Each structure stands twice: as C-alpha cells, then as structure tokens.
Amino acid sequence: MELTSQVGGTVTGGLAYVGELAALGGRAVYVTLVGPFRGRPIRLQRAIAQAMAVGVGALPILSLITFFIGLILALQSAYELRKFGALSYVAGAVALSMTRELGPLITAILVIGRSGSAFAAELGTMRVTEEIDAMETMAIDPVHFLVAPKFLAMIIMMPCLTIWANAMGIVGGGLFGVAQADFTWPRYLQASMDALYMRDIVTGLIKSVMFGITITAVGCHEGLATTAGPEQVGRSTTRAVVISIFLVIAVDLVFTALFFFLGGS
Amino acid sequence: MALVEQTTPDTTQNEPMISVRDLRVNYGEREILHGISFDVQRGETIAILGGSGSGKSTLLRTMVGLERPTSGQIWLRGKNIAVLSRSEMDEVRKKIGMSFQGSALFGSMTVGENVALPLREHTQLEDSTIEIILRLKLDQVGLAGFEYYMPSELSGGMKKRAAVARALAMDPEILFFDEPSAGLDPIIAAGIDHLILQLKKAFRMTIMVVTHELASAFLIADRMVLIDKGNIVAIGTKEEMQASRQPRVRQFLDRVAEPEVEQEMDYLQMLTASDRPGRRSPDRKRG
Numbered sequence: 024m025e026l027t028s029q030v031g032g033t034v035t036g037g038l039a040y041v042g043e044l045a046a047l048g049g050r051a052v053y054v055t056l057v058g059p060f061r062g063r064p065i066r067l068q069r070a071i072a073q074a075m076a077v078g079v080g081a082l083p084i085l086s087l088i089t090f091f092i093g094l095i096l097a098l099q100s101a102y103e104l105r106k107f108g109a110l111s112y113v114a115g116a117v118a119l120s121m122t123r124e125l126g127p128l129i130t131a132i133l134v135i136g137r138s139g140s141a142f143a144a145e146l147g148t149m150r151v152t153e154e155i156d157a158m159e160t161m162a163i164d165p166v167h168f169l170v171a172p173k174f175l176a177m178i179i180m181m182p183c184l185t186i187w188a189n190a191m192g193i194v195g196g197g198l199f200g201v202a203q204a205d206f207t208w209p210r211y212l213q214a215s216m217d218a219l220y221m222r223d224i225v226t227g228l229i230k231s232v233m234f235g236i237t238i239t240a241v242g243c244h245e246g247l248a249t250t251a252g253p254e255q256v257g258r259s260t261t262r263a264v265v266i267s268i269f270l271v272i273a274v275d276l277v278f279t280a281l282f283f284f285l286g287g288s
Numbered sequence: 289m290a291l292v293e294q295t296t297p298d299t300t301q302n303e304p305m306i307s308v309r310d311l312r313v314n315y316g317e318r319e320i321l322h323g324i325s326f327d328v329q330r331g332e333t334i335a336i337l338g339g340s341g342s343g344k345s346t347l348l349r350t351m352v353g354l355e356r357p358t359s360g361q362i363w364l365r366g367k368n369i370a371v372l373s374r375s376e377m378d379e380v381r382k383k384i385g386m387s388f389q390g391s392a393l394f395g396s397m398t399v400g401e402n403v404a405l406p407l408r409e410h411t412q413l414e415d416s417t418i419e420i421i422l423r424l425k426l427d428q429v430g431l432a433g434f435e436y437y438m439p440s441e442l443s444g445g446m447k448k449r450a451a452v453a454r455a456l457a458m459d460p461e462i463l464f465f466d467e468p469s470a471g472l473d474p475i476i477a478a479g480i481d482h483l484i485l486q487l488k489k490a491f492r493m494t495i496m497v498v499t500h501e502l503a504s505a506f507l508i509a510d511r512m513v514l515i516d517k518g519n520i521v522a523i524g525t526k527e528e529m530q531a532s533r534q535p536r537v538r539q540f541l542d543r544v545a546e547p548e549v550e551q552e553m554d555y556l557q558m559l560t561a562s563d564r565p566g567r568r569s570p571d572r573k574r575g
Contacts, residue, residue, distance in 0.1 A: 149394075157392035160352045161406045161454075162378035168409075 040266075044240040047166070047247075051174040051239075054167040063167065070172035077138045078180030082187065085133055089121070089188040092129055093195025096120050101199065110204040114211050115218030117196030122219060122227045126189040128275060130181065131234035135267040139242040142173055143263035146246025147256035155247065170243045174236065181235030182228045189227065226282045233278060234271050241267045303366070305330045305462060305494040306351070311360035311370075313343075313350050320346045322518045323360070331492040333484070335499055335509035337540065343518040348466055348498045352386050353377045365461060382410055385455030389467040391447040393439035399426070399450045400435030406457045425453040428490075429483060445476035452483065463487065465497040469504050477504065484508050502541065514540060 055065050100116040146169060149155050155165050193215050200206035206214070245263040249255050306328035313321040320343045328334045338344040349355045351362055353369055361368045367380055393402050403425055407418045426432050429449040439447055448468065455463060468484065469477035481504050487493055488508070499505050505512055506526050514521045514529070514537055521536045522529065529537060538544070 152390055152395070153388045153392040154394055156349075156354050157386070157388055157394075157451075157454075159354060160381055160384070160386040161409070161458075162381040163405070163409050 041270075044237075044244055047170065047244050048174070048236060048240045050166050051171045051243075054164065055171045055175055058167060058171075065167060065171045065175065069168075070175040073172050073176035074180050076141070077134065077176050078184055081133060081137055081184060084137075085130060085184060085188055086191045088133060089126065089129055089191040090195040092125055093117055093121060093192035094198055095195075096125070096192070097196040097199035101204065111206075111214065113196065113200055113204055114206065114214035118193055118215035118218045119223060121192035121196075122189045122223045124227070124275075124279070126192055127185045127227045127231040127234060128271070130184045130188045130231060131238065131271045132268065134177075134181065134184070134235070135238050135264055135271065138177075139238040139267045140260045140264050142239065142242030143246040143249075143260045144256055146170075146243055147249035147259040148253075150247060150249040151251065151253055151256060165247070170239075170247075173243060174239050177235035177239045178232055181231040185228060185231040186224075189224070222286060226278075226286070230275060230278050233274050237270050237274050238267050241270060303330075304328055304363075305332070305365065306496065307361075307363035308351070309361040309363070311347070311350065311362060312358045313346055313355055314358045315346075319358070320518050321350070321357075324515070324518075324520055326513055326520065326523055328494060328496060330494055331488075332510050333488050333495040333497065333508055335497045335505035335512045336515060337499065337502070337505055337512055338515035339500060339540070342515045344498045344500075344515050345466060347515065348464060348496070351496070352384060352464055353381065382406075382458055383460055384462045384464065385452075385458065385460035386464040387448065387451045387455045387466065387468060389470050391439075391444075391451035393447055393450055393454070395439055397439075398435060399431065399437050399439065399442070399453075402439070402450060403435070403454045403457050406454070410458065421457070425456050426450075428456065428487075429453045443476075444472050445479060448472065448480055449483065452480075452487075456487075460493070462494045462496070465495070465499075467499055467501075468497060469499065469501050477501070481507050502543075516540075 054063070058065055096117045097113050100120075101110055101113050104110055104112050104116070146155070146165075149169075155169075158165050158168060193212070196215075197206070197208060197211040200211040200214075201208055242263045245259045245266070249259045304327035308327075309325050311321055311324040312319060324347060326334075336344045336347060346355060350357055351364070351369075353372075357370045360370060362370050364380055365383060367376075369377060369380055372380065393399070394405070397405070400422055404418050404422050407413055407421060411418075413421070422435060423432070426435060429452050431446060431449050431453060434442070434446070434450070439450065442450060465484065468480045472480065484495060484497065485508055488495055495508075497505070497508060509526070511523065511525050512529050513523050516536055521540075522532055522534055524532070529541065532538065532541075
C-alpha cells in the first residue's frame with residue numbers, strides 16, 4: 024500500500040514538475056514571440072552573448088568528443104562487420120548512428136554540462152543575492168530579461184552544434200575507414216552521404232531543438248527555484264544536470280519512437 | 289466595479305501615501321504577520337523596527353509585491369496592491385524604489401548600467417539623456433565618476449550607495465530600504481543614514497526603512513513601528529517611543545536579552561540540557 028502511494032506520489036510529482044517546466048518555457052516563448060508586438064522586444068544582444076557562450080564556446084571540446092565517438096563507433100561496428108567481410112558498411116553505420124542518435128545526444132550531454140549547469144548557477148546566485156527580487160521590484164520580468172534570451176540562444180545553437188557534431192563524428196569514423204578498411208577520404212565521405220537520407224539528418228535536428236528547450240527549461244527552473252543560502256546554488260546546479268540528463272534521454276525516447284512509428288523506418 | 293469604488297483614497301495631498309490594513313501573510317501553513325495596520329503620510333520617514341524573525345522583512349517584501357498577502361489591503365499611492373495583476377503591479381513599481389540588504393546590484397553589469405537599467409527598460413529616452421540622468425543620480429549618492437566600475441570593485445558602503453542610485457533612477461515617490469546599515473562599519477553606516485536624511489530633505493520623498501539598528505532609526509525616522517512576532521507592538525514618534533512604558537518596547541529599546549538567557553548560569557544550562565529540541569544526547573544517538 025505504501026509502495027503504491029509512493030509510486031503515485033512520485034509520478035504526480037514528476038508530472039507537476041514537467042508542468043512547471045512547460046509553464047516556464049511557454050512564458051519564455053510568449054515574451055520572445057509576442058513581446059516585440061507589445062513594444063517589449065527581447066534583448067538580442069543578450070541572446071547573442073548567450074549564443075556565443077552556449078555555441079561557439081563549446082566547439083573545441085565538442086569537436087574532440089564527437090571525433091572520438093565517431094572513431095569508437097567505427098571500431099565497434101567493424102568488430103561485427105569484419106566477420107562478414109563487410110567493412111565497407113562501416114561508413115554507413117557511423118553516419119547513421121551519428122546523425123540519428125549520437126550527434127544530438129552527445130551534444131546535449133555536453134551542453135548540459137557546460138550551459139545547463141551555468142544557467143542554474145547564474146540564476147541561483149542571482150536569486151540568493153536578491154538580484155531577481157530587485158529586478159521584479161524594478162518592474163523588469165526576469166523571464167523576459169534573463170530566461171527568454173537563453174531559450175532563443177539554445178534553440179538556434181543546438182541544431183548548429185549538432186550538425187557540427189555529426190560532421191566531426193563522420194570524420195572520426197573516416198579515420199578508421201581510411202586506415203583499416205581500404206577507403207580513401209573522398210570515397211569514405213561519399214559512402215557516408217549515400218547511406219544518409221535527409222530524414223535522418225532532420226529527425227536528429229528536431230531532437231536537438233527539443234533537447235535545447237529541455238535543458239534551458241530545467242536549468243532556468245532550477246536556478247529560479249533556488250531558496251536562500253549559497254550552498255543551495257550548488258544543489259540547484261547538481262539537480263539541473265541530473266534532471267536534464269534524465270529528461271533529455273526521456274525526450275529522446277519519445278521522439279525516436281514517434282519518428283519510428285510515423286516514418287515507418 | 290467594486291474595485292474602482294475602492295480606489296477612492298487617491299493621491300490627494302492629505303491622504304496617506306501608504307496605508308496598510310489588517311495585513312496577514314502566510315508562508316505555507318505558518319502565519320507570519322497577524323493583521324498589521326498603519327499609515328505613512330506623504331514625505332514621512334517611517335522606521336519598521338523589530339528583532340530577527342519578527343516579520344519586518346516579510347512586511348517589506350509584501351509591500352513591494354514580492355510576497356502575496358493572505359488577506360488585508362496595502363494601499364500605495366491610492367492603489368490596493370494586494371489585488372493588482374502583474375502588469376498593474378508593474379505600473380506601481382515604476383513609482384517605488386527599493387534598496388536591498390545586500391544591495392543586489394547586477395554583478396554582470398557596471399554600476400552605470402545598473403543604474404540606467406530601469407530607464408532603458410521603461411522609458412524611450414535617448415542614450416545621451418539617460419547618460420545625464422545617470423550622472424545626476426550617481427552624484428546624488430556621492431558616487432560621481434564610478435559608472436564604469438563593476439559592483440565587485442566597490443566597497444560595501446559604495447555598493448549600497450549605488451543600489452540607492454538605482455532605486456532613485458525612475459524618480460520614485462516612495463523609497464524602501466531593507467536594513468540599510470547591515471554589514472557596514474559604524475562610520476559607513478552613518479554615511480548611509482546621512483544619505484537617507486538628504487534624500488528626505490531634498491525630495492520630500494516618502495521613505496520606509498526596515499532596520500534593527502536603534503541609533504539609525506532614531507536619527508532618520510519621523511515615526512517608528514515596532515513589530516514583534518508578527519504583531520505591531522507600538523507606533524509612535526521618537527519621543528513617544530522613548531517615553532513608552534510598554535515592557536516589549538522597553539526591552540527592545542533598552543536592549544534587554546530574552547529572559548531565559550538573562551543569567552549566565554541559565555545560559556549554560558540551556559546549552560548543556562540534553563533534552564533540548566534539536567539536540568540529541570549521546571545515548572539516543574547510539575540507539
């Protein structure tokens with residue numbers, strides 16, 4: 024009896040949490056899209072600064088990680104494929120896994136670590152130092168001023184980063200292809216291209232946008248929900264990272280299933 | 289329509305600037321303020337006195353709209369903010385200024401950007417005009433020439449002055465201060481008191497200061513409100529407060545400790561008592 028009530032409590036709590044995230048995201052979308060028509064455009068400069076931090080700042084480490092991931096994928100798939108003498112399929116395997124799944128996912132995980140945590144820490148600190156309260160007493164909406172630019176930056180930068188991650192993954196796989204599977208670089212890239220359909224890339228990018236929205240909503244929500252005390256900022260940051268990772272994977276599952284049943288592939 | 293009729297105490301000269309009526313505020317189940325009522329006249333400086341946990345900060349936060357009252361009315365400039373929507377509240381907020389305890393300057397912006405922020409957000413003024421207002425406000429608080437400093441480069445007293453300049457940016461009619469001298473040394477704190485007196489004299493601003501600093505309150509306030517455990521214990525001028533024979537007022541003004549820690553032995557006993565709530569004896573810990 025206690026177990027069922029606990030499970031029920033957890034489920035309703037989880038749904039309420041997702042509801043809060045949706046409310047925050049909805050308000051951010053509202054002030055971004057409707058605000059300009061009411062004479063309150065969101066600060067593009069702030070969005071650009073966020074985009075630089077979220078996107079451009081992540082490029083070096085993202086390049087390295089996804090290059091390695093591509094190489095790992097090539098090695099792992101070659102392990103099985105070489106039994107059939109089918110090493111030439113490595114290119115397609117890497118390209119498909121990267122664009123459909125690992126490109127968006129690895130990008131999201133990295134962005135959670137770099138930016139989702141930073142959002143929570145930034146807003147949490149501002150909450151603790153009463154800066155958010157000060158903003159409200161100045162009749163400045165924190166969602167408009169702080170949260171909306173982050174959403175805008177994320178929605179634009181996540182697909183960009185994902186495209187880059189896909190490309191670097193394919194290059195990583197190519198290194199194996201060229202070194203071990205009798206490919207040349209042009210032939211490897213051609214084989215990757217041939218294996219990919221537009222649908223593979225687009226579904227990956229749609230997922231990446233959803234991941235970006237999830238990460239921003241969780242990071243900002245956790246930051247704004249910080250209660251008194253500097254030690255709470257650390258807790259908020261940790262929560263933001265853990266919850267973001269969980270929700271990104273959940274969103275991934277939902278959209279992958281959706282594309283599977285809708286696309287028939 | 290009833291709402292419109294209620295807004296009768298308008299901003300005519302003899303109406304109070306601030307009028308609080310039977311204000312109750314809850315944090316969850318717990319009631320923090322148990323029905324507070326008082327008035328503040330235009331141009332008056334009022335000090336809200338009280339110990340830690342008395343509810344004075346909650347009162348202040350409720351009066352600037354950061355907390356929602358459970359019941360009661362708060363009339364600011366003729367509007368009952370307890371029933372206002374967010375956008376209506378924002379209109380009222382443009383005419384009030386608030387200086388926070390920890391100054392709450394935005395750490396990512398320079399002092400100048402901090403002070404200019406409300407002007408940039410709420411007015412269509414040209415940058416050059418904003419620049420002039422900014423200089424004027426910084427000058428008023430004695431921070432002329434500091435607009436390009438980051439808040440982290442300022443001392444505690446200067447931060448507080450910058451926060452006052454930011455609160456003044458929109459030419460508010462009511463100014464709220466949360467513990468203006470908290471964390472400052474006596475000389476710097478006296479400087480802030482002096483600044484509040486200057487603002488009062490120069491602009492005839494209505495000022496409400498929440499503090500537990502008696503000296504500061506007696507220097508700047510026209511009237512004082514003493515709050516204890518969510519209730520008003522006394523309201524009056526400095527003279528009335530000093531002449532008061534009420535035990536709670538005397539205790540606060542004469543800085544008498546709470547009875548249970550009055551004597552050293554009692555205090556030691558209290559510390560060592562094993563059955564004190566929140567303190568477990570070694571035996572129970574093992575079990």
